[in-house]
Amino acid sequence: MGGDRCAPRIGLLSQRSMFCFFTLASLLFIISWLSILRSTGRPNFLDSPLLTNSKFLGVFDNGVRNRSNDNVPRKTILVKCGNNKDRLKVYMYDLPPVFHFALLGWKGDGKSVWPDLRTEVPHYPGGLNSQHSIEYYLTLDLLSSEFASNLDGRSAIRVRNSSEADVIFVPFFSCISYNRFSRLNPHQKGTNNNLLQQKLVKYVTAQEEWKKSGGRDHIILAHHPNSLLDARNQLWPSMFILSDFGRYPPNIANVEKDIIAPYKHVIKSYVNDTSDFDSRPTLLFFQGAIYRKDGGIIRQEIYYLLKEEKDVHFSFGTVQKDGIGTATNGMHSSKFCLNIAGDTPSSNRLFDAIASHCVPVIISNEIELPYEDVLDYSEFCIFVRNSDAVKENFLINLVRSISRDEWTRMWTRLQEIEHLFEYQYPSQKGDAVQMIWQAVARKVPAIRLKVHRSNRYSRFQSPAEKHWISFPLPRNFP
Numbered sequence: 001m002g003g004d005r006c007a008p009r010i011g012l013l014s015q016r017s018m019f020c021f022f023t024l025a026s027l028l029f030i031i032s033w034l035s036i037l038r039s040t041g042r043p044n045f046l047d048s049p050l051l052t053n054s055k056f057l058g059v060f061d062n063g064v065r066n067r068s069n070d071n072v073p074r075k076t077i078l079v080k081c082g083n084n085k086d087r088l089k090v091y092m093y094d095l096p097p098v099f100h101f102a103l104l105g106w107k108g109d110g111k112s113v114w115p116d117l118r119t120e121v122p123h124y125p126g127g128l129n130s131q132h133s134i135e136y137y138l139t140l141d142l143l144s145s146e147f148a149s150n151l152d153g154r155s156a157i158r159v160r161n162s163s164e165a166d167v168i169f170v171p172f173f174s175c176i177s178y179n180r181f182s183r184l185n186p187h188q189k190g191t192n193n194n195l196l197q198q199k200l201v202k203y204v205t206a207q208e209e210w211k212k213s214g215g216r217d218h219i220i221l222a223h224h225p226n227s228l229l230d231a232r233n234q235l236w237p238s239m240f241i242l243s244d245f246g247r248y249p250p251n252i253a254n255v256e257k258d259i260i261a262p263y264k265h266v267i268k269s270y271v272n273d274t275s276d277f278d279s280r281p282t283l284l285f286f287q288g289a290i291y292r293k294d295g296g297i298i299r300q301e302i303y304y305l306l307k308e309e310k311d312v313h314f315s316f317g318t319v320q321k322d323g324i325g326t327a328t329n330g331m332h333s334s335k336f337c338l339n340i341a342g343d344t345p346s347s348n349r350l351f352d353a354i355a356s357h358c359v360p361v362i363i364s365n366e367i368e369l370p371y372e373d374v375l376d377y378s379e380f381c382i383f384v385r386n387s388d389a390v391k392e393n394f395l396i397n398l399v400r401s402i403s404r405d406e407w408t409r410m411w412t413r414l415q416e417i418e419h420l421f422e423y424q425y426p427s428q429k430g431d432a433v434q435m436i437w438q439a440v441a442r443k444v445p446a447i448r449l450k451v452h453r454s455n456r457y458s459r460f461q462s463p464a465e466k467h468w469i470s471f472p473l474p475r476n477f478p
């Protein structure tokens with residue numbers, strides 16, 4: 001990965017790395033300045049996720065942007081400081097299978113930690129489990145990077161020597177552990193999910209890699225809002241990959257340190273979508289549960305505001321209960337799809353809408369969106385503040401005011417970006433798996449900064465302090 005050439009992993013910053021860091025900071029400043037200057041156009045910068053900055057610099061002929069060059073990639077996702085073939089180097093703990101593939105029912109030969117993907121690829125459970133299957137797809141991608149004949153389009157590779165790694169990956173399948181092993185076993189103190197988390201904390205914090213960085217360069221997956229509820233209080237210095245921050249105190253998880261990843265959509269992609277504005281009869285579609293707590297109130301209010309509108313479809317029930325088939329038909333035949341915060345700010349509904357090319361209308365003040373640092377969601381989503389959404393006629397007037405042309409632009413854009421949310425094995429260039437590795441890569445300089453800062457006084461310190469570095473408590477820990 002590009003940042004790797006920018007700074008040595010350990011030790012003093014070299015002059016060259018200082019130069020690269022300065023260049024990167026300046027470029028980011030210019031990019032944000034340009035983004036403010038321009039308000040229209042949608043360059044296809046995501047077509048080449050690991051852009052080089054040579055193209056990028058070509059835009060600055062006169063210091064002012066030439067608007068007819070709008071098709072030139074506008075933003076670099078990774079600034080080139082060395083060979084752009086560099087990829088994120090990921091060291092993965094060889095956690096015993098009970099933390100990962102054994103949770104999927106994989107038996108193995110009792111000796112290998114990992115399945116040999118060339119002969120067998122264990123399955124992840126389907127249905128609503130699959131929306132959090134990111135843990136499975138990232139792990140498969142790392143494992144397969146070792147035997148892939150072609151590394152094109154890959155943003156991360158597994159390395160076996162942790163000193164060479166940019167980040168340390170903790171392959172605990174926390175979501176399937178929560179979904180499948182949360183039942184209380186009368187003969188044990190806690191559920192299997194609790195026990196696994198305790199074992200995980202013990203294992204991870206005992207590793208040399210953890211002690212070296214205080215866990216700051218570790219990647220931990222907790223995409224289900226209820227997964228990792230116990231271990232997160234010990235593992236918080238790490239980078240979490242989450243669906244939102246709804247159930248996290250800000251000192252445990254926050255947008256600076258952590259990464260938001262998409263849900264895997266449960267509705268089928270709309271392949272060869274030949275629909276248009278007029279052939280989608282439903283104006284606005286919503287399907288979801290009414291929750292009594294938190295977000296449920298706003299869902300009910302919006303329901304009462306919209307229930308008389310003939311071209312609005314509002315149905316209560318989970319996708320699972322009403323059948324994925326009816327939800328698919330509904331979203332494929334609607335112009336706009338509502339995403340109203342439920343008991344968490346995010347849900348797979350947004351990603352179902354994207355896969356259906358149904359323009360999302362997002363009513364969720366607290367929502368955090370995947371890769372929003374490189375993707376402008378306003379190009380294909382409509383955002384409505386909670387306070388506006390409950391005003392009489394506000395929502396329906398807004399949606400009716402969107403012209404055929406505007407809708408078609410958003411619909412077209414949805415088809416350009418939908419692959420960014422696609423989880424698959426083998427992963428393809430620019431899909432969700434690669435976008436997440438790139439999002440991790442963009443955090444690496446900030447991680448290095450934190451690790452180096454924490455090293456200032458740690459090299460020659462008392463053993464007691466060393467211990468503290470290995471088991472830090474969160475800031476503002478209650």
Ligand SMILES: *[C@@H]1O[C@H](CO)[C@@H](O)[C@H](O)[C@H]1NC(C)=O
Nearest residue numbers: 061062065066067068069070
């Ligand atoms: C802008 O770019 C176009 C195409 O690259 C070029 O033909 C045109 O002369 C440029 N305009 C200015 C003002 O530089």
Ligand SMILES: *[C@@H]1O[C@H](CO)[C@@H](O)[C@H](O)[C@H]1NC(C)=O
Nearest residue numbers: 009159160161162163164165
């Ligand atoms: C791991 O990498 C470091 C730094 O490149 C090197 O010094 C060390 O010898 C390597 N260890 C092994 C076991 O190859």
Ligand SMILES: *[C@@H]1O[C@H](CO)[C@@H](O)[C@H](O)[C@H]1NC(C)=O
Nearest residue numbers: 268269270271272273274275
């Ligand atoms: C979509 O269109 C392509 C090319 O026309 C065709 O090969 C493919 O089978 C179609 N897929 C579906 C699901 O209709």
